[in-house]
Amino acid sequence: MSTSFQNKVAFVTGAAGGIGFATAQAFAEAGAAVAIAGDNENNAKAAADALIKAGHRALGLRCDVADEASVAAAIDATVAAFGRLDFAYNNAGIHAPSVETADAMAEDFDRVIAVNLRGVWACMKYELRQMRKQGSGVIVNCSSQSGLAGIAGLAAYTASKHGVIGLTKAAALEYARRGIRINVICPGTVHTPMVDKAMADHPARMQAVIDDIPLGRMGTPEEIASAVLWLCSPGAGFMIGQIVAPDGGYTAR
Numbered sequence: 001m002s003t004s005f006q007n008k009v010a011f012v013t014g015a016a017g018g019i020g021f022a023t024a025q026a027f028a029e030a031g032a033a034v035a036i037a038g039d040n041e042n043n044a045k046a047a048a049d050a051l052i053k054a055g056h057r058a059l060g061l062r063c064d065v066a067d068e069a070s071v072a073a074a075i076d077a078t079v080a081a082f083g084r085l086d087f088a089y090n091n092a093g094i095h096a097p098s099v100e101t102a103d104a105m106a107e108d109f110d111r112v113i114a115v116n117l118r119g120v121w122a123c124m125k126y127e128l129r130q131m132r133k134q135g136s137g138v139i140v141n142c143s144s145q146s147g148l149a150g151i152a153g154l155a156a157y158t159a160s161k162h163g164v165i166g167l168t169k170a171a172a173l174e175y176a177r178r179g180i181r182i183n184v185i186c187p188g189t190v191h192t193p194m195v196d197k198a199m200a201d202h203p204a205r206m207q208a209v210i211d212d213i214p215l216g217r218m219g220t221p222e223e224i225a226s227a228v229l230w231l232c233s234p235g236a237g238f239m240i241g242q243i244v245a246p247d248g249g250y251t252a253r
Contacts, residue, residue: 003233006031009082010232011075013065013123014092016043018192019142022221023089023228028056030229032087035078037063039092057082065092065119066111075126084134087232088127090120091142093160095194098153098202109156116160117167124171128180136179138232141168145188145247153205161186165243172241183231183239188247190219214249 010027014020016038024034028051036051036058038044045060052058059081063074079085096104096112120141131137146154147161168184175182189195189209195218199206210218227246230236245251 003229003235004031005087005229005232008032008086009035009078009084010087010089011035011037011078011085011127012089012091013037013063013119014142016040016047018194019187019190019221019224020089020091021047023091023225024058025051026222026225026229027087028054028058033057033059033082035059035061035074035081037061037074037092039064063092065090065123066114068122068125071119071122072126075123075130079130085127085130086137088123088137088139089142089228089232090123090127090139092119092123093142093144095198096154096156098205100153101155104156112156112160113163116157117163120164121167124167124182128171128175131180132175132178134179137181139171139180139182140228140231141182141184143168143184143186143243145186145245145250147184147186148243148245148251169241176240181231181237181240183236183242183244185224185227185231186243186245186247186251187224188219188245188250189213190221190224192221212250213247214252217248219246219248 010032012024015024015036028034036048041062048058048060061074064070093116096108143164144161146158172182
């Protein structure tokens with residue numbers, strides 16, 4: 001990315017590691033001040049400290065996206081520290097156990113929806129309140145290739161990620177003429193700690209997923225980060241409510 005984000009402010013959830021940290025780092029390297037939000041405050045602050053030591057402006061914040069009050073407090077802290085909010089990448093998400101729908105637990109379903117879907121809604125709610133005041137801003141929500149295709153054994157996760165796409169499209173239409181752009185990214189299988197855990201828990205299933213990627217490999221967090229930054233850049237100024245799917249070709253079939 002050659003676009004400069006000097007004097008801009010970005011807020012990234014699930015940013016202590018994986019795709020979230022890679023995106024926060026990319027924003028910082030492009031000149032933006034970055035609020036790194038995570039459900040573990042120590043990890044979020046450690047990630048922010050790493051960026052600060054590299055000469056960037058960063059802030060580590062606890063943010064449980066399933067808790068609306070926690071989200072509101074994180075956005076308030078971001079604006080208090082940096083004065084505004086230009087970009088938000090709503091990246092935080094969790095997996096549910098891989099299980100047939102008939103054997104699934106209601107508490108697992110509720111938790112996945114609370115984080116992956118209601119969490120995106122809560123983040124947008126408070127991000128949009130600030131951006132609406134400014135009359136400008138860009139939001140990128142994180143869905144998944146599972147938001148575009150059914151994945152057997154992952155009904156709750158698949159439902160949550162389909163929901164993120166619908167939520168994004170509706171909000172994008174609300175704010176299209178108000179200086180705020182909202183789009184959604186649908187990453188494929190990316191080499192992150194969450195995928196490492198899935199590989200450890202379900203090695204045969206995950207290997208089959210990787211083998212099914214047309215490109216023949218997993219993606220990298222940096223590849224997803226570059227797509228997010230492009231969506232936030234002026235070069236994507238005509239993108240409203242659109243789906244970008246960096247998935248190695250998985251949903252091209």
